[in-house]
Amino acid sequence: MSASGSADLLIEGVGKRFGDVVALDHVSLQVAQGELLTILGPSGSGKTTLLKVVAGFETPDGGRVTVGGTEITALPPAKRDIGMVFQNYALFPHLSVAANVAFPLEMRNVAKPEIERRVAEALAMVELKGYEARLPRQLSGGQQQRVALARAIVFNPRLLLLDEPFGALDRKLRETMQLEVRRLQRRLGLTTIFITHDQEEALVLSDRIAVMNRGTIQQIATTTEIYERPANDFVADFVGESNIFHGTMSAPGTVTLDGGRALQVRSDRPAGAKVGVLMRPERFAPSGANAFGGEVIESVYLGTSFKLRLACDGGLELLVRQPARGTLPAAGTRVTVGIDPESIHVF
Numbered sequence: 001m002s003a004s005g006s007a008d009l010l011i012e013g014v015g016k017r018f019g020d021v022v023a024l025d026h027v028s029l030q031v032a033q034g035e036l037l038t039i040l041g042p043s044g045s046g047k048t049t050l051l052k053v054v055a056g057f058e059t060p061d062g063g064r065v066t067v068g069g070t071e072i073t074a075l076p077p078a079k080r081d082i083g084m085v086f087q088n089y090a091l092f093p094h095l096s097v098a099a100n101v102a103f104p105l106e107m108r109n110v111a112k113p114e115i116e117r118r119v120a121e122a123l124a125m126v127e128l129k130g131y132e133a134r135l136p137r138q139l140s141g142g143q144q145q146r147v148a149l150a151r152a153i154v155f156n157p158r159l160l161l162l163d164e165p166f167g168a169l170d171r172k173l174r175e176t177m178q179l180e181v182r183r184l185q186r187r188l189g190l191t192t193i194f195i196t197h198d199q200e201e202a203l204v205l206s207d208r209i210a211v212m213n214r215g216t217i218q219q220i221a222t223t224t225e226i227y228e229r230p231a232n233d234f235v236a237d238f239v240g241e242s243n244i245f246h247g248t249m250s251a252p253g254t255v256t257l258d259g260g261r262a263l264q265v266r267s268d269r270p271a272g273a274k275v276g277v278l279m280r281p282e283r284f285a286p287s288g289a290n291a292f293g294g295e296v297i298e299s300v301y302l303g304t305s306f307k308l309r310l311a312c313d314g315g316l317e318l319l320v321r322q323p324a325r326g327t328l329p330a331a332g333t334r335v336t337v338g339i340d341p342e343s344i345h346v347f
């Protein structure tokens with residue numbers, strides 16, 4: 001899905017400082033109608049601050065936020081028509097499930113029969129029919145988060161903002177909820193920003209990912225683009241497992257790494273260009289145009305794969321993943337692996 005030309009949410013040059021801390025440094029991005037954009041970044045990178053600016057809980061020092069062509073930068077939160085879900089559910093503990101979900105509709109003075117209809121519909125969507133009378137404390141964490149989701153979508157919001165909503169759930173439940181949110185978001189065509197520091201979650205859920213670090217956006221691209229063609233060291237390292245090296249293009253299609261080793265690559269960067277080289281661990285095979293001999297210094301069995309750390313001849317250290325077949329190579333074993341030029345990303 002392309003954001004250009006059909007931006008539903010437009011963030012332009014937004015900055016925010018807290019004293020000496022630059023939480024957001026001229027951040028610009030667009031989210032298309034019906035798109036789910038994930039903001040992925042480490043703790044403290046500015047993700048929540050950006051979401052708060054969109055929701056109206058923080059006033060930016062500069063820049064603009066526009067939704068559907070209307071600027072909302074100065075609008076109070078209650079006037080923004082935005083549904084939100086946070087990590088710590090934030091349900092009203094003394095209100096029933098139905099009353100929690102009805103709350104945004106009551107705030108909007110929706111008529112009672114209409115409230116009942118829409119609460120029932122929202123609870124059906126999150127598969128909580130029959131739970132209307134329960135109190136939040138009588139629900140599991142996953143169920144509470146479903147109620148929070150129902151409350152966020154019940155008033156047909158203009159935007160949905162999700163800030164690490166599954167952070168407190170165990171892995172299995174988190175995976176189920178990720179798929180449910182994705183299904184619901186697609187079905188309702190909701191323009192959505194999802195925040196996480198979990199790269200797997202970002203890859204599973206998103207149309208596009210914006211990778212943030214230190215208040216700046218490092219790259220905005222589709223999930224495959226982010227994984228296969230990261231723009232810089234930070235993105236390559238933060239998303240997925242990686243072997244990152246630096247070197248110089250010594251001839252067309254050849255990089256000489258800083259340690260002296262030559263690699264055949266697919267790149268039209270000119271000779272003399274300083275480049276970064278990314279080799280994903282799973283891209284290595286028993287043989288390939290670039291061969292590496294080395295000794296296993298660490299090996300881990302991961303069910304479907306073996307993860308090996310190799311000390312290669314010439315001084316390179318490589319992380320390699322192989323399908324788990326036969327016995328796990330023990331430390332000290334000599335192995336050879338290879339990688340083809342098209343499996344190496346040059347940036």
Ligand code: ATP
Nearest residue numbers: 018021023041042043044045046047048049050197
């Ligand atoms: P996390 O994943 O840990 O929630 P984040 O990426 O959401 O992190 P933010 O919460 O946006 O990061 O914080 C960005 C930076 O701004 C951090 O250095 C943080 O300490 C700082 N910051 C955020 N809110 C405030 C505040 N109200 N006062 C002072 N500093 C703040």
